[in-house]
Amino acid sequence: MISVWQKKGAKAEITDIADWLSNREESYAKELGNMLFPFTKDGQHGRFFSGKAQLSLxxxxxxxxxxxxxxxxxxxxxxxxxxxxxxxxxxxxxxxxxxxxxxxxxxxxxxxxxxxxxxxxxxxxxxxxxxxxxxxxxxxxxxxxxxxxxxxxxxxxxxxxxxxxxxxxxxxxxxxxxxxxxxxxxxxxx
Missing domain, CATH: 3.40.50.300 (P-loop containing nucleotide triphosphate hydrolases)
Incomplete structure (x- = not known):
């Protein structure tokens, strides 16, 4: 995940992390990538997690x-x-x-x-x-x-x-x- 941060910085999204994990050779990393898929831009909940966060307090x-x-x-x-x-x-x-x-x-x-x-x-x-x-x-x-x-x-x-x-x-x-x-x-x- 550090490499995702180094590459994308504050623009990194769940999709980037899921892709990075899915491309790893370790089975646990691939499994984590699959678990994150519903929250990626192509997943069913992606609209909540893609793009810049809009929450302001x-x-x-x-x-x-x-x-x-x-x-x-x-x-x-x-x-x-x-x-x-x-x-x-x-x-x-x-x-x-x-x-x-x-x-x-x-x-x-x-x-x-x-x-x-x-x-x-x-x-x-x-x-x-x-x-x-x-x-x-x-x-x-x-x-x-x-x-x-x-x-x-x-x-x-x-x-x-x-x-x-x-x-x-x-x-x-x-x-x-x-x-x-x-x-x-x-x-x-x-």
């Missing part, structure tokens, strides 16, 4: 809508990972004097994923350092506590403000059964 309000990708989970996973990297870089390298808020609606989708859950936990821990904050919106409080000790549970624990709206009866039953959630709710109440 410099506006006062930036909305990234991914609902139309729900039916294509393999593409959604890649797009979310790219957004996570881009948001992290912008947060760390950006103008620290400008406050920002990352608001994630339907956060249960990200909370359920190991990598995206870890991003939310990490971003929640460091956002304040960069004059930022994160707001997560989800329908059920139990979305944070599906797996004990998960990144989503830690993100909830590290949140200094929590707004909890009316929950359905199933959520209450699940909350009563979850010992770590009971302990957290006792802390909140005291």
């Amino acid at each position: 410099n506006s006062d309000i930036v909305v990234i809508e991914t609902d139309h990708l729900r039916s294509v989970p393999e593409l959604l996973a890649v797009i979310v990972q790219i957004m996570i990297v881009h948001i992290n870089q912008t947060m760390v390298k950006g103008d620290r004097s400008r406050p920002f808020l990352i608001m994630i609606d339907e956060a249960w989708k990200l909370l359920a994923g190991k990598r995206s859950g870890e991003f939310i936990e990490e971003a929640g821990r460091i956002a304040r350092k960069y004059n930022g904050s994160i707001a997560l919106a989800t329908q059920q409080l139990t979305d944070y506590f599906r797996q004990e000790g998960s990144a989503s549970e830690k993100a909830f624990e590290n949140s200094s403000h929590k707004i909890i709206l009316k929950q359905n009866s199933e959520s209450f039953k699940a909350m009563r059964a979850n010992l770590s959630l009971q302990a957290l709710l006792m802390k909140i109440g005291s």
Whole structure:
């Protein structure tokens, strides 16, 4: 991949990397090249990855809508990972004097994923350092506590403000059964 970068620089695309891998003699390289094919200019998702990236987080309000990708989970996973990297870089390298808020609606989708859950936990821990904050919106409080000790549970624990709206009866039953959630709710109440 270094040779692709040396040859194309910042203009290198997934297609260039896939071609380079496919032309290697090693079977694992060819396999990786084949795995990347759907994201190349000739692949079914190529339109998302060909050409210069258009994502800019410099506006006062930036909305990234991914609902139309729900039916294509393999593409959604890649797009979310790219957004996570881009948001992290912008947060760390950006103008620290400008406050920002990352608001994630339907956060249960990200909370359920190991990598995206870890991003939310990490971003929640460091956002304040960069004059930022994160707001997560989800329908059920139990979305944070599906797996004990998960990144989503830690993100909830590290949140200094929590707004909890009316929950359905199933959520209450699940909350009563979850010992770590009971302990957290006792802390909140005291």
